[in-house]
Every structure is written in C-alpha cells, then in structure tokens.
Amino acid sequence: MLVDEALIHVRSGRGGDGVSHFRREKSIMKGGPDGGDGGRGGHVILVGDAHLDTLVEFQHRPHLFAKSGENGAKKKCHGSDAPDLLVRVPLGSTVHDAETGDFVADIVEDGQQVVVAEGGRGGLGNDRFKTATHQSPTECTPGGEAVERSLRIELRLIADIGFVGLPNAGKSTLLGATTRAQAKVGAYPFTTRRPQLGIAELPGDRRVVCADIPGLIEGASEGAGLGHDFLRHIERTRAIVHLVDLAPLDGSKPAENYRTIREELHAFSPALAEKPEIVAFSKVDLVPEEERAKRVRRLATELGLSAHGTGGDDEPVVISAATGEGIRDLLERCYALVKGTAAPTDWRR
Structure with a gap:
C-alpha cells in the first residue's frame, strides 16, 4: 500500500563548544592559550532514492536527530565534526515546512541532496583570540545551536x-x-x-x-x-x-x-x-x-x-x-x- 504523506520532525546537531585553556607543563609555567575549537554539528539531509516508492518508514520513525559536534580540548585539539544524517526519500517527494507551509524542496533525481536542517557551527577556542596585544585571552565561544523543525512530505506518483x-x-x-x-x-x-x-x-x-x-x-x-x-x-x-x-x-x-x-x-x-x-x-x-x-x-x-x-x-x-x-x-x-x-x-x- 502506497503511503503518500508523512510528517517528520528533524533536528540537526549542536556545534561543539570551544575551550579556554592554557598550556601548562613543568618547564613552561606560563604557556600561551591552547584551547581548541568545537566540531560542527551534523546536518540533516534528504536524499532522493530511486529504489524507494513509499513513505511508510516515517510512520515508525518520525523523529530524526543528527549528532552534535565534539567539544574542543587542550593542546589546540579540535573537536570532531558530527556525521551528517542522510534521510532517504522516494523520487517525487515534495517537502514543505509543516508550521509555515513554506516550500522546502522537490526531490526528483536519484542522489539529489537537500539540507533541511543545518548543523550548528563549532565554537572557537581561546587560541583563536590571541593577538600581538592580547597574549592571554580567556574568551571562547559556545557551539552553534541545533536547528529543529517539522516537515511535511508528500509523495506524488511518478508515472508515465x-x-x-x-x-x-x-x-x-x-x-x-x-x-x-x-x-x-x-x-x-x-x-x-x-x-x-x-x-x-x-x-x-x-x-x-x-x-x-x-x-x-x-x-x-x-x-x-x-x-x-x-x-x-x-x-x-x-x-x-x-x-x-x-x-x-x-x-x-x-x-x-x-x-x-x-x-x-x-x-x-x-x-x-x-x-x-x-x-x-x-x-x-x-x-x-x-x-x-x-x-x-x-x-x-x-x-x-x-x-x-x-x-x-x-x-x-x-x-x-x-x-x-x-x-x-x-x-x-x-x-x-x-x-x-x-x-x-x-x-x-
């Protein structure tokens, strides 16, 4: 049985936080800033799949959340970016924002990709804020927030x-x-x-x-x-x-x-x-x-x-x-x- 409409809830990953940290070793008592950046949160991406002909999967799995990026660390170690969440949909799927009704995408080609929720940017570690006149910055920034939204997908049959x-x-x-x-x-x-x-x-x-x-x-x-x-x-x-x-x-x-x-x-x-x-x-x-x-x-x-x-x-x-x-x-x-x-x-x- 062809299911031709689905409501899904997607959330991208939050960006990892940047870290404020200073290099500390036995021989170096006052090392400079070495806080690393956070990683990017995962995008939620719709992907056209010619092998699918139904939206029935979303009846059982309507909530689709990408992972968050890792936080930065000392020694200028950057957090890893989170993997993108690929959501496969049949060709002929038309996507609208469920709350506003705004058009989002029309998936008509095999392999076509559309980012529907962007992952948060990674935060900056304090090493990023070091300048010639500001040698010991303590500031760092948090990762960008996740994007959460509800989408309505309609499958219009592709037939001769x-x-x-x-x-x-x-x-x-x-x-x-x-x-x-x-x-x-x-x-x-x-x-x-x-x-x-x-x-x-x-x-x-x-x-x-x-x-x-x-x-x-x-x-x-x-x-x-x-x-x-x-x-x-x-x-x-x-x-x-x-x-x-x-x-x-x-x-x-x-x-x-x-x-x-x-x-x-x-x-x-x-x-x-x-x-x-x-x-x-x-x-x-x-x-x-x-x-x-x-x-x-x-x-x-x-x-x-x-x-x-x-x-x-x-x-x-x-x-x-x-x-x-x-x-x-x-x-x-x-x-x-x-x-x-x-x-x-x-x-x-």
Whole structure:
C-alpha cells in the first residue's frame, strides 16, 4: 500500500563548544592559550532514492536527530565534526515546512541532496583570540545551536500514465491486466483508496509505468471524496488514460460520466486538463455483441472523438480488462504517446 504523506520532525546537531585553556607543563609555567575549537554539528539531509516508492518508514520513525559536534580540548585539539544524517526519500517527494507551509524542496533525481536542517557551527577556542596585544585571552565561544523543525512530505506518483475515471470504471482491473500490480478489485465504488503503481512490459524491452488513481467523483476539485488528494497524484503523470464504462451498473450515461471527470480536472487545474489523453471505452465484454459497434460509435460521436477503427489521434480504444480485448492496442498507444514514437501497426502479424 502506497503511503503518500508523512510528517517528520528533524533536528540537526549542536556545534561543539570551544575551550579556554592554557598550556601548562613543568618547564613552561606560563604557556600561551591552547584551547581548541568545537566540531560542527551534523546536518540533516534528504536524499532522493530511486529504489524507494513509499513513505511508510516515517510512520515508525518520525523523529530524526543528527549528532552534535565534539567539544574542543587542550593542546589546540579540535573537536570532531558530527556525521551528517542522510534521510532517504522516494523520487517525487515534495517537502514543505509543516508550521509555515513554506516550500522546502522537490526531490526528483536519484542522489539529489537537500539540507533541511543545518548543523550548528563549532565554537572557537581561546587560541583563536590571541593577538600581538592580547597574549592571554580567556574568551571562547559556545557551539552553534541545533536547528529543529517539522516537515511535511508528500509523495506524488511518478508515472508515465495515470488511469482516471469514475469509481468502478475498471481502473484497478486494468492495472492488474496490464501490469503485475496486485490492486484490490471489487464490484463497488472506491475499491482503490490509495494510488497503485505497476509496470507494463512490451516487446523490445519497452515498458510503461502506470498508476491506478482512485476514482474521482463530482466535486472532486472542491475536495469531495478525497478529491484533492487524488487529483494531486494525476499532476505528476505524463499522460492519462480516461476510462469510460460502456455498461455502468448504476444506469448512468457514459458520455455524462466522461464530462464529469473532464470538468473536475479543469476545475482543479487548467494545466491538468491539458495533459495528453487517451480515451478507453472499458468493459466492452458486458455489452451484448450485437450492440457493441453501435454503442461504441454513438459514444464516440457524443464525445466528439474519431470513430473507432479510423486511426485518428483521438480515436478511442475499446477494451475489456477481463478478457484482454484491446489491451495490447492500449499499451502501444500509451507507449507511443509518452515516448514520442509512432505506435506500431504491424504487431499482430
């Protein structure tokens, strides 16, 4: 299960104190200052990790504290700097200050590092204050204070394709049919409560990363049905597959269902509504065979799409995740769309 939000509390290390000390040996009764500096406190650093895909670790370990630097010592010995605390997060993590809401970082590259809490500077020993006119300084400085803050991390899915549609449109079944993802499937709305990721593999060592976005409902752009949470994930996909149920069990009209989702996407973000879209008419296996062609043609006309089978850029793909009909066509279209290549027309040969 993908955990897509976490609240963590971080604290850098305090700087070590500088020391006031004078050299004292048998043969040297009044030696000069030899107090050493303190070491730097450890930073707290977020690191992008391509091998992670969840924030679940922070549910069990929300408090992340770096170590403090060591104090200085006599004989001009400087305290050791504390090691930095590296906190690994999945790519696609967006970080904000939990108290102010200020943006902190967007982690999108493997190995990317962002210091979110700087360690305190090491204090200065009294040896640092010796001058030509001030030969026996006693002053030294304490180490810098630690930085403590709370951070909110949101994980927005990084996927090539996001499956969108009303609840029960067949998104989870499609994800299972096209990838190895084990998405929960059921004949009731809101089967999927959190986004699920899967990788669809195609011949020629090609692949498409797909995301099953939980079903949207009317009013999602205003927060209904956790709409803001779901719409946030769609923002990170490169394109969307809009599933339209050809045989909705509730008796609703497929064309109206399609328009409902489009309106919610536009209301949430006009840029989101401009994402490349492939329309897929799903659950064709539930339509009597003698009615399929007519129903598909009528729905395409109502939505202003090219007729099925014409090869138009906006031609809908007719699929059945249950029987596998149209799945390969859909994946080839998806790959061509996100990779900028032409979809092959001879793969059936």
